Amino acid sequence: MTSIDVHELTKEYGATRAVDHLTFSVRPGRVTGFLGPNGAGKSTTMRLVLGLDRPTSGSATIGGKNYAALDHPLRRVGALLDAQAAHGSRTARNHLLALATSNGLAAGRVEAVLEEAGLGRVGGDRIKTFSLGMRQRLGIAAALLGDPDVVMLDEPSNGLDPEGIIWIRELMKRLAREGRTVLVSSHLMNETSSFADHLVVLGRGRLLVDLPMQEFLDSRSRPRVRVRTTESGRLRDVLTGKGLELVQSDDGRWIVEGARAEEVGAIAAFEGIPILELTDEQATLEQAYLDLTADATEFASAAASPATRQEA
Numbered sequence: 001m002t003s004i005d006v007h008e009l010t011k012e013y014g015a016t017r018a019v020d021h022l023t024f025s026v027r028p029g030r031v032t033g034f035l036g037p038n039g040a041g042k043s044t045t046m047r048l049v050l051g052l053d054r055p056t057s058g059s060a061t062i063g064g065k066n067y068a069a070l071d072h073p074l075r076r077v078g079a080l081l082d083a084q085a086a087h088g089s090r091t092a093r094n095h096l097l098a099l100a101t102s103n104g105l106a107a108g109r110v111e112a113v114l115e116e117a118g119l120g121r122v123g124g125d126r127i128k129t130f131s132l133g134m135r136q137r138l139g140i141a142a143a144l145l146g147d148p149d150v151v152m153l154d155e156p157s158n159g160l161d162p163e164g165i166i167w168i169r170e171l172m173k174r175l176a177r178e179g180r181t182v183l184v185s186s187h188l189m190n191e192t193s194s195f196a197d198h199l200v201v202l203g204r205g206r207l208l209v210d211l212p213m214q215e216f217l218d219s220r221s222r223p224r225v226r227v228r229t230t231e232s233g234r235l236r237d238v239l240t241g242k243g244l245e246l247v248q249s250d251d252g253r254w255i256v257e258g259a260r261a262e263e264v265g266a267i268a269a270f271e272g273i274p275i276l277e278l279t280d281e282q283a284t285l286e287q288a289y290l291d292l293t294a295d296a297t298e299f300a301s302a303a304a305s306p307a308t309r310q311e312a
């Protein structure tokens, strides 16, 4: 299958360096979440991969080739960059048919992707009557038209209702399970953690993180355990005696810092302390991301930059 390879990629717009010596690969068979604050360079990187802009230096290739050198580009790469780009006076079906015809794709794909995107019943409606969420679904349908190996989606859940958000999440996971290469930018941390297996994080055009999701979470959080017992006093004494720190939360549970459930469970069992609940607390992606942003000067300076646009 096909990887996206970005190598020493740099893009300058006048005095603004939007992408700065960026190197990473997006591999097949997993969903890669593409994160970073406004203006970090995510959309620019995607545009460079799609050959919509020319790099100042470096390269961005798909299966080792520039986008422009691909034989049947829509069969190799499907992308959603700007869902507003479709012509409003066309029907959804005609828009997709025009795309299919001009790219040598079978017309039968049009009905398949309309159904896939949940637009089967409104295929004959003009795009200008579509809500933002329906346009987003149409953009995703267009991205899937060529049954591509590589799918790149910029903020795909923009405007989608909760049902649409679940749909796009399941779709991306399925595309990855099918062995495709899936790159998805988002500002929404909870959502990204629900579908991404791998993360690439940018700050001011530079690469800050290129890690599996779990490794990123582990690298940015200390282990901690949530525990509930009928013998709080004894548990606290035993654990503090072992040098562990405990904090009682409002709901009567204890949080043990710097420990794992196996360790706390074994100590409690040895002491004969009944345990009602024992769970490793997982850092959320949002916590890990905020921890990273607190560390990285790229984020601080990006946030202070007048060029930074407001988050939608």
Ligand SMILES: Nc1ncnc2c1ncn2[C@@H]1O[C@H](COP(=O)(O)OP(=O)(O)OP(=O)(O)O)[C@@H](O)[C@H]1O
Binding pocket: 013, 016, 017, 018, 036, 037, 038, 039, 040, 041, 042, 043, 044, 045, 307, 308, 309
């Ligand atoms: N066509 C352009 N001309 C001039 N500057 C541009 C152009 N496109 C992007 N930039 C600048 O490049 C930087 C990176 O922007 P980009 O849109 O790639 O960031 P992003 O990470 O996608 O941001 P967002 O999360 O807001 O979508 C910004 O400073 C932006 O203003």
